[in-house]
Amino acid sequence: MSLIVQKYGGSSVADAESIKRVAKRIVETRRAGNDVVVVVSAMGDTTDELLDLAGEVTPFPEPRELDMLLTAGERISMALLAMTIKGMGMDARSFTGSQAGMITDSQHGAARIVDVTPVRLREALDEGSIVIVAGFQGFNRDSRDITTLGRGGSDTSAVALAAALDADMCEIYTDVDGVFTADPRVVKKATKIDRITAEEMLELAAAGSKVLHLRAVEFARRHGVTLHVRSSFNNSEGTLVVNPQEGENVEEAIIAGVAADLSEAKITVVGVPDIPGKAAQIFTILGKAGANIDMIVQNVSAAETGLTDISFTLPKAQGPSALQALRAEKDAVGFDTLQYDDQIGKLAVVGAGMRSNAGVSAQLFQALSDAGINIEMISTSEIRISVVTRADTINDAVRVVHTAFGLDGDQDAVVYAGTGR
């Protein structure tokens, strides 16, 4: 008997009909002889509606109370799902994050999981019950307060439970068929990836692929959890995210996929004295301002001036505070000016096969050049190459790169008018 963890997002349980459809799938999985643990998000727009309510009563909701408020969302969906399954004649029990033993630190709104003690889930499974768990939420043991995991929380809940229960598989149900070689809304001939390593998935998620949250993939990689990303609207096989053992002979595609991201801005610090410690000084200031820096590029300094330029990208929302923090330290750092650019796009090609295949970057740059797309920044990791271009060329860039690396499928991908994640 296998133990399967299934995670359903908000769009999969948006209304009574959707909940019944999901319940049917869960019952089928149970009837096929598996133990089933289900992690569920809040229904449709519930979380946004609760956030709106909070905004109506106070401009800056207390984080502890905001967590108390938001966790009502999953409480509703999990109870409805459990009673639906009960109504179908199967035993099912719902558990809050706290009841499920999801222990976190005390950082309300963005809590980190510190331990998972699913004693009650194990008991319920042993009694033959289907287990339904509220995603996104946990419990701090010291304050005895309810916490939420923040963005990507439900995916992370599912992976953490799969690891703690030593599940055979963690299925992430969503409104798309799996992970694609590129966003099918941009690249018509994008194809579903059948199998990808967690390492590659991590780079794709970091580069803007929205199907799986970075944090959940990181957790899955660290704990060796196999993920199956698939649609809750059909029975097609989705994408397996695997963790090959050291030395395991895996034939890896040179390029697994192409991702794009329009959510970042670029800041250039112009005229920085080219002396040791200046970069450290700048990024310490930015770190204190809470900026999440992504790409960093420093040009060679012009010898005659002894000055250099440092550029970096960060989420647009953090742009103003980062600029303010730098301006406040202008004299201490000794730079000339700041340039801010929020019209950039980032493209990344990811593939574990890159390690053993030279020439991938040359091929990438050539494809962009042929299409007349200018490259403004470059950054690479072992299995990823990222470039920054103008925002309005990013979709063209993704398409030409997808074609250049031979990723185009024979037919157009099916795009669902889903509500996204």
Next chain:
Amino acid sequence: MSLIVQKYGGSSVADAESIKRVAKRIVETRRAGNDVVVVVSAMGDTTDELLDLAGEVTPFPEPRELDMLLTAGERISMALLAMTIKGMGMDARSFTGSQAGMITDSQHGAARIVDVTPVRLREALDEGSIVIVAGFQGFNRDSRDITTLGRGGSDTSAVALAAALDADMCEIYTDVDGVFTADPRVVKKATKIDRITAEEMLELAAAGSKVLHLRAVEFARRHGVTLHVRSSFNNSEGTLVVNPQEGENVEEAIIAGVAADLSEAKITVVGVPDIPGKAAQIFTILGKAGANIDMIVQNVSAAETGLTDISFTLPKAQGPSALQALRAEKDAVGFDTLQYDDQIGKLAVVGAGMRSNAGVSAQLFQALSDAGINIEMISTSEIRISVVTRADTINDAVRVVHTAFGLDGDQDAVVYAGTGR
């Protein structure tokens, strides 16, 4: 420093504006130098909306899951209220029924409170915080499951907490100004009662007065909690529900108030053999069918037949199942026929002063007779007289009795277009 428990019903926290108004009142109570514990119901129609959702996914929701679902309602209102108060610059913390130590039995949907261990509330109060608690919900220690207290649950939560915390006062906020001598929508000259004993309030609640739930009043009487029933829409003094000490010299009004109830039906079992044990047999059958019997009247038997008639009233909703249960035992009991009448109204006059004042029943019957209203059943307790009349005469009956006992005020009562309780 006094400790005050305040309970706000759903209509008092129906939207963001109402929550802000309630928060202001709580903050004022705290600023006046009191410790404050607030018990809050779900916002407006939330509970009904959640019940509708449950009905959409399954015809018979599992009680455990229904409780899990419904408790999301108070979770939302309590978190919003706590963050509103926090936004006003006062410390406030919300607690679920379980966190508040509201220990119940395991009867989902109608759990009884078995213990209250408000350790965390006491800690929060000691730290100077305003405490917000979800009404209506509790926790069963054996199953470790969430429970709800059923009808009147939030009032009962408030009274139980007031008792456990040894509060100086339990304020029940509602959308009317207090307890009235009669329903102001029926009797224009009804007056607000300033002070009433818990014993009288109990009889009024049992007789159909809807301002306070019977169960909460019972709890308050048993634990000596003083209640203050008042409006959340103004600052007027409401009605004090007091527990005079044995021997305390209280001048008691002969009649405290008049209540009416149109929710009951009458069943008459015709032709019951007038031999010992027959009444016991009938009411055992009804008890097993789950019928809550209110008034019972047995006529003297006609000597020549040796048969008697037994009439009783019960909630209309329980009529069909009670009839069915009796019909199934017709031969065993040996009665002739059953008569069912759901067009009855019940009127009760309540007053502790009745004990020492003869002639109250005569005065009541005379007033009804003068108005041409026929009495079909009579039942009395030490401090209450109830009569059953035709349903369509009940409002007239309340008005003439209210006048006959000198309860009419000098001016018309203000009736709010509230949402009721």
